[in-house]
Amino acid sequence: MELGIVGTGSMGSMLTRTWCASETVPRVHVCNRTLEKAERLAALYPCHVHVHESVAELARVADWIFLCVKPQDARDLLPIVGQTISSHGLVITTNSAIGLAELEASLPCAAVKLIPSVTQEVRTGALLIMTGKRVTDEQEASLFSLLSSLGQPVRIPEEQLRVYSDMSSCGPAFLADWLLMFAAAAARRGVPEDVARHLLEHMVQGVGKLSASGYTLSDIVQRVAVPGGVTSEGLRILHEHQGDTFDALLAATERRQREHQQSAPHR
Ligand SMILES: NC(=O)c1ccc[n+]([C@@H]2O[C@H](COP(=O)([O-])OP(=O)(O)OC[C@H]3O[C@@H](n4cnc5c(N)ncnc54)[C@H](OP(=O)(O)O)[C@@H]3O)[C@@H](O)[C@H]2O)c1
Structure with a gap:
């Protein structure tokens, strides 16, 4: 073929x-x-x-x-x-x-x-x-x-293409940008930004390998976050500040796709 x-x-x-x-x-x-x-x-x-x-x-x-x-x-x-x-x-x-x-x-x-x-x-x-x-x-x-x-x-x-595509195709950009925000926050605390980015790049490579070796995302959270420890406190803040971020993101990408389709239905 x-x-x-x-x-x-x-x-x-x-x-x-x-x-x-x-x-x-x-x-x-x-x-x-x-x-x-x-x-x-x-x-x-x-x-x-x-x-x-x-x-x-x-x-x-x-x-x-x-x-x-x-x-x-x-x-x-x-x-x-x-x-x-x-x-x-x-x-x-x-x-x-x-x-x-x-x-x-x-x-x-x-x-x-x-x-x-x-x-x-x-x-x-x-x-x-x-x-x-x-x-x-x-x-x-x-x-x-x-x-x-x-x-x-x-x-x-096909009717759920947008949400699936946001995860698997746009997801690498969402995740990478989120990590860049993390690096910028570390830089505001005195870590050189290039060092922070480098460290986070290695961290995400490690997470990828853990996932490939059979760890689920929940396993990784549980493995790192000891109840009452600092990671758990960080997770509490993430949920408090970002709990509905992905609902807003999915709604926004869906809206943008609709706008594209309406503005050029046949092109
Ligand atoms: N990038 C991603 O991560 C990604 C992921 C999933 C899906 N997609 C989708 O896949 C599609 C392509 O995306 P892309 O990122 O690969 O776009 P791209 O980098 O802009 O590539 C499109 C290519 O098509 C060529 N082209 C346009 N008209 C043509 C024609 N009449 N005959 C032959 N070649 C022609 C362009 O040629 P020129 O060199 O002349 O411009 C260009 O090289 C898009 O619909 C996009 O939404 C992209």
């Missing part, structure tokens, strides 16, 4: 680099609006990456096409892909704004929505998957197998 990636920006290049570096697939066909960007990527993996000058050209050779472009660009590309891809093909889009029903209505083949995360750079983290009505069991099994080389594929309901 030949894989094609349209858009070699952040997501498309990450998928291509990870598959090529891990030798998961023998070949990846790529194309990008700014051709030099695709060529720079191909220069890293000359044996694996084949650059195409247009989406139509790529669609003639790829059985599965990953559309890693912004929603307005994806909508413009759907008719081009739809004209060429076979009815047995698969179009996988990484953007959340286009619905599966709209995708399958514009294409002769099955469609999937895939929300990756920056954590797939290190072949870990969840990949959120929503499958269209035409996706066969065989296609789904092959897709899960392909994506397992990048992290943990997780099937989710």
Whole structure:
């Protein structure tokens, strides 16, 4: 099966680099609006990456096409892909704004929505998957197998995409920014800010490894927080000041997504 990636920006290049570096697939066909960007990527993996000058050209050779472009660009590309891809093909889009029903209505083949995360750079983290009505069991099994080389594929309901995506895809930014606020507070208490950031980076690496070794998040809290101790006092403050932060965050991202959809319903 030949894989094609349209858009070699952040997501498309990450998928291509990870598959090529891990030798998961023998070949990846790529194309990008700014051709030099695709060529720079191909220069890293000359044996694996084949650059195409247009989406139509790529669609003639790829059985599965990953559309890693912004929603307005994806909508413009759907008719081009739809004209060429076979009815047995698969179009996988990484953007959340286009619905599966709209995708399958514009294409002769099955469609999937895939929300990756920056954590797939290190072949870990969840990949959120929503499958269209035409996706066969065989296609789904092959897709899960392909994506397992990048992290943990997780099937989710399309109507809850926003909240799932906030956790797994936006989550790395939320967590990192929260730690930067922690470092800034430590700096206000005299710790050099670069030292504070460095220490927190090591701390979060350790938490990741504990989690990978089987610790749940609750286990980690319990392991560190002795009742009546200083960590427990810190946790009390966190709950007091930040208890509803994530409710507000989830409401805000949902609102922003709705605004995007309303301001450009067909682009
Ligand atoms: N970044 C993330 O962490 C993340 C996570 C999950 C989902 N997503 C979603 O994935 C989608 C892509 O995100 P991204 O961060 O990878 O965006 P990006 O870095 O802006 O990459 C988009 C790429 O698409 C190319 N492109 C645009 N129109 C094209 C066309 N007609 N033909 C060929 N290539 C075209 C652009 O080319 P140029 O070089 O000419 O600009 C650019 O390289 C978005 O919908 C985003 O919301 C992103």
